[in-house]
Amino acid sequence: MQKAFKVVIFIISLSLILTSCVSKRDITYFQNDQIDQTKVSNSYKTILKPDDLLQITISALDFESVKSFNLPAVNFSTTTNNAVGSPQQQSYLIDNNGYIDFPVIGKLKIGGLTRNQTIDLLKDKLDPDYVKNPTINIRIANYSVTILGDVRRPGTYTIPNERITILEAIGLAGDLNITGKRNTIKVFREINGKKVEFSIDLRSNKIFTSPVYYLQQNDLVYVDQNKSSSQDAAFNRNTGLFVSIGSIIVSLIAVLTR
Template structure:
């Protein structure tokens, strides 16, 4: 009877120890928001492997045709266009260049959207088009959220502007076992992977360089210690049951 009480007490203590404290799961509980450092400005930096769409508009419709070539599919048998024409996309290569109609190779990798628009405007006006209107969109703007969240995955962002909190919302928020104090954001800068640590419990999050995510950023949420232990226990449950069955059988044989 004493041994059974000890066993029950052990399981109760284990359960209490594995409970998550409120201070570990509440967002924005530490530090003041440094308003002077909070900025709503955000610039998209164009990078290698970005697939961009560039639209040139002007009053002279004939002049812009050469710069808005449609992307079409051709039938292999008749060599004729099939389907509706789509807007042309340009892939930024490993050196940061695209091949643009008439203008040729342009290096736009590492530039912001506005810098790219200004570059194109300087090359077009006045030699080709007078007062062009230029619009640029990243067609494959995605972010990825992995780890201890409800819906991990890769998400396409149509408006090319997303905060880390909005990304977490897309992934259904952290599970109760996700560590709020040690999120990791991986970002590629000049061809190198850079890691940032984020604490969702601190208001310093709003001044973090990764508060606004960029295309292809990866957000990873670590599970807490109890979750990792539970996972290890669940993986070994079958082994424990087998060992327990063997021990019970041995005890039964020896006590006859």
């Protein structure tokens, strides 16, 4: 009986070891492929999209001429109808059709444009009728990316400088857990109103030439669990079942070896 029990314990332990081992080649970054320097680019363009919240500042030598385009946003008390708190810079939300409602000028379609294209559009509308030689600064106030799945600190992260690589985003999330799959990192991005899925392999240097190496606002990065982690989770959920099966096996062996 004792011998049979030891045999069963050995078989179960061996099975757990074999299914939970993680190979070094499955977790080491940048181990495969050479970097194709001809395809590496440091250029990055921010594309404005619906639901972006913009802060647009117009400056010029003639201070009076830009006042109408730098309206402060204030809160009003519901009881006294007076402004409360400190005025803040007005923000402009791009609607589902790509438009903002800009002071004096009215509706402007900027969804799908780059920052520089939007600046050129505003300059064309303002100069010379309203503001001569304006300087225009545009910032996305709600620029963020989301990292979910098998990472140490999943969540949504605000990016103040509006420029982040997928490696930097993973760094913000505390890196992948040892059980995270390196070879099928998924990136979901909205392009022309449609959700597009990309897949990258952190083990390969081809990541540096990937179209999602530089993330865009509202990108979603998802890290799946590797097979051994999923098996471990399944084992933990079914521990009671395994114990029962083991007991039955031990009993059968004991009966058959009498």
